[in-house]
Amino acid sequence: MGNKIARTTQVSASEYYLHDLPSSYNLVLKEVLGRGRFFKSILCKHDEGLVLVKVYFKRGDSIDLRDYERRLLQIKEIFLALDHPHVWPFQFWQETDKAAYLLRQYFFNNLHDRLSTRPFLSLVEKKWLAFQLLLALKQSHERGICHGDIKCENVLVTSWNWLYLADFASFKPTYIPYDDPSDFSFFFDTGGRRLCYLAPEVCNC
Numbered sequence: 001m002g003n004k005i006a007r008t009t010q011v012s013a014s015e016y017y018l019h020d021l022p023s024s025y026n027l028v029l030k031e032v033l034g035r036g037r038f039f040k041s042i043l044c045k046h047d048e049g050l051v052l053v054k055v056y057f058k059r060g061d062s063i064d065l066r067d068y069e070r071r072l073l074q075i076k077e078i079f080l081a082l083d084h085p086h087v088w089p090f091q092f093w094q095e096t097d098k099a100a101y102l103l104r105q106y107f108f109n110n111l112h113d114r115l116s117t118r119p120f121l122s123l124v125e126k127k128w129l130a131f132q133l134l135l136a137l138k139q140s141h142e143r144g145i146c147h148g149d150i151k152c153e154n155v156l157v158t159s160w161n162w163l164y165l166a167d168f169a170s171f172k173p174t175y176i177p178y179d180d181p182s183d184f185s186f187f188f189d190t191g192g193r194r195l196c197y198l199a200p201e202v203c204n205c
Contacts, residue, residue, distance in 0.1 A: 020099065027044040049106070056100040075090075107164070147169065176202060
């Protein structure tokens with residue numbers, strides 16, 4: 001996908017094309033979580049619990065998504081071999097003629113939410129979360145996998161402060177121009193808070 005993807009417009013909740021997914025998925029739209037320009041994030045009910053679905057709408061382009069599907073499968077298989085993972089890949093994906101879907105289990109808290117809600121984290125708890133995040137990076141980098149979009153919203157935290165790094169984005173551009181914010185806004189500023197979590201080496205001329 002990368003920089004080749006065209007810009008898109010806002011889409012209403014009734015146009016998320018969940019009916020294009022196989023009936024075996026049995027997903028019911030519950031809530032729209034994010035209206036990013038690149039992906040739309042929606043919360044769905046499933047027979048086994050809540051599921052986060054990220055939807056990429058095709059915009060009349062002829063991009064072949066098979067390479068990205070193979071990469072997602074590779075990431076999933078590599079992480080399945082971990083004994084005590086702190087990484088959480090997408091579990092399912094599906095492509096239709098209208099859209100592509102990424103699915104994973106829904107977590108109630110990400111790091112951004114956990115840092116801003118009571119009871120606030122103690123210093124020891126913050127150090128514990130920081131250690132787990134470093135461990136997640138170690139687990140992925142040792143296996144040749146880079147995340148591509150590390151930010152608080154992609155760091156999931158359970159009720160017992162166990163941390164997972166999720167939403168691996170190998171399909172996002174590796175480099176963006178430092179003098180043009182449009183690519184950053186399209187691919188990375190999904191929260192609309194104008195905060196930049198990108199590593200300095202990602203921005204180039």
